[in-house]
Amino acid sequence: PDTTVVVGPGGSFEVPLNPPLTNGETVTVIVTDPAGNSSTPVTVEAPDTTAPAPATDVQVAPDGSSVTGNAEPGATVGVDTDGDGQPDTTVVVGPGGNFEVPLNPPLTNGETVTVIVTDPAGNSSTPVTAEAPDFPDAPQVNASNGSVLSGTAEAGVTIVITDGNGNPIGQTSADANGSWSFTPGSQLPDGTVVNVVARDAAGNSSPATSITVDGVAPNAPVVEPSNGSELSGTAEPGSSVTLTDGNGNPIGQTTADANGNWSFTPSTPLPDGTVVNVVARDAAGNSSPPASVTVDAVAPATPTVDPSNGTTLSGTAEPGATVTLTDGNGNPIGQVTADGSGNWTFTPSTPLPNGTVVNATATDPSGNASSPASVTVDAVAPATPVVNPSNGTTLSGTAEPGATVTLTDGNGNPIGQVTADGSGNWSFTPTTPLPNGTVVNATATDASGNTSAGSSVTVD
Structure with missing residues (x-):
């Protein structure tokens, strides 16, 4: 024995150790009675109070779905995601010393987690903090006809532009307001797919935003006839409709709705004879051929x-x-x-x-x-006309002034037609005299189309 003590009356003992035992070191204890007899040895292990090494190579996955690193095999790795100092998720480090802790929900845009390693003895390491990659937001890209590409992004980021096959188109930077613009060396063809990515100074790239080049001009708009108080018509839905006079002076601008309808009211009605030219421009910047109308502010004649x-x-x-x-x-x-x-x-x-x-x-x-x-409305029939006796050479009589007198024979065959004068008198001469005994029927029809009852005479 390296150190001995005598057991007290109560049966307890305490043996000082110098230097102290630490971290699982062992001592052997033997009891010897006054007669010199020794007990069976008993081994005692010192407690493990040494903290494990902090986790190393701690990284958050690019998509924020997990945190990985290295730590003491068999130790427990705890991840604090909400900053309350308590682990929200734990895993046991494998034999190779590697660990992966899933994160749900994933971390995004610079959010941090704290990683603590705890050994089987309950000793905890110094915390290690890991930060999720801070990717720029996807840029906004305006519709384009291929002559200029533009949009907005985070201020100062690099804008990388490629086509649908990944071929480079160009690169530019967003200004302090986040605006960016790039002019290709030659206009991009209609239908070209343009992919745009924003890349920050740390090399983090945003998701891509895509547009397809629209190099086709809209059809000429339709302009309705106008008296100058309002102008209206149709154009490509969503297009900007620009109105100018015959000398190119601006009249106004409006936007066609989802159905293609547009309307514009000048602050004062346009004068009669004003030429109005109308052009539609789509979101990509393509302009239609013009359509024209001339203001007609003259009322039609009274019907x-x-x-x-x-x-x-x-x-x-x-x-x-x-x-x-x-x-x-x-x-x-x-x-x-x-x-x-x-x-x-x-x-x-x-x-x-x-x-x-x-x-x-x-x-x-x-x-x-x-x-x-x-x-x-005159819905009253005229009076029955009067037919004077006749020998067939001339037929005459009276009727409502202005009425049309229709003459037929007894079988309904037409003889002729004549109009009563302002005094109501009428006279008709057949091309050949009517034979003796011919029945002549006469009706009068006024200007409103009302027809009288018939009257008759027989040629004598």
Whole structure:
């Protein structure tokens, strides 16, 4: 024995050790009684109080899904992801000294974790901190017709541009505001795929953003006829519609909606005769051929409305004009379009009553409206005409002034037609005298189309 003590009355003992034992060193204890007899030896091991070495080569995976490194085999690696000092995930280091700890959710953009190694004796290492790669955000790339590529990214990053096959197109840098622009040596062809990556000073690369070059100009827009108070039409959906006058002076700008419709209202109506040129420019910067319209701010002439008995309304107006029909109280009767010759006709679903006032206005394609024309429905048949006795050489009589007198024989065959004068008198001479005994029937039809009852005479 290197050191001895006598056991006290209570049966306990304490033996000082100098130097102290550490980290699993052992001592052997033998008890010897006063007679010199010795006990069986007992071995005692000193506790392990030495902290393990910190983890080395600690790295967060590029996608942030795990942390890897090296540590004492058999030790437990704890990873603190929320900074509360307690391990959120642990693994046991394998025989080779390597470890991988999964992270869920993954770390991103410079987030950190703390890694602590704990040996089987419970001793913990000095913490080691690992940081997730801080990748730049994916850049924004504007639509392009291939002449210029541009967009935005994190300020100061390097913009690397390649085509769909990975071939380099060019490289530039985002300015202090994050804006970037690159002009290829020659315009990129329509359909070229452009991939853009942002790379920071540490060499971290963003996800790629892709666009396809659109080098095809939109179709010429459509411009509706206009009276100058509003301009409208259609164009490629989403395109910017630019309006100028015949001298190239700007009128305004608007954007076609998702259906391609666009509309612009000048601050003051454009004068009659103003030429308006319209160009559509798509998001890629391609401009369409121009479309033009000349402002028509002149109202069409007042339409004509023929006399009517209420079954049909007709008349004339500016060719292509929309004729709107209302009654005397402004209630709608109907609407119709004048044909290429200016004629129009409208048939109400039910005949209009006698005395109905019908107002008609004509509106041209530019939106100019005429002054109204009016007619009052005449649904009353004229009085039966009078036919004087006749020897067949001349037929005559009286009827409603202006009425058309239709003459037929007893079998309904036409003899002739004549119009009563302002006094109501009428006269008709057959090309050959009518034979004796011929029955002559006469009816009168007024300007509204109402026909009287018939009257008759027999040639004598």
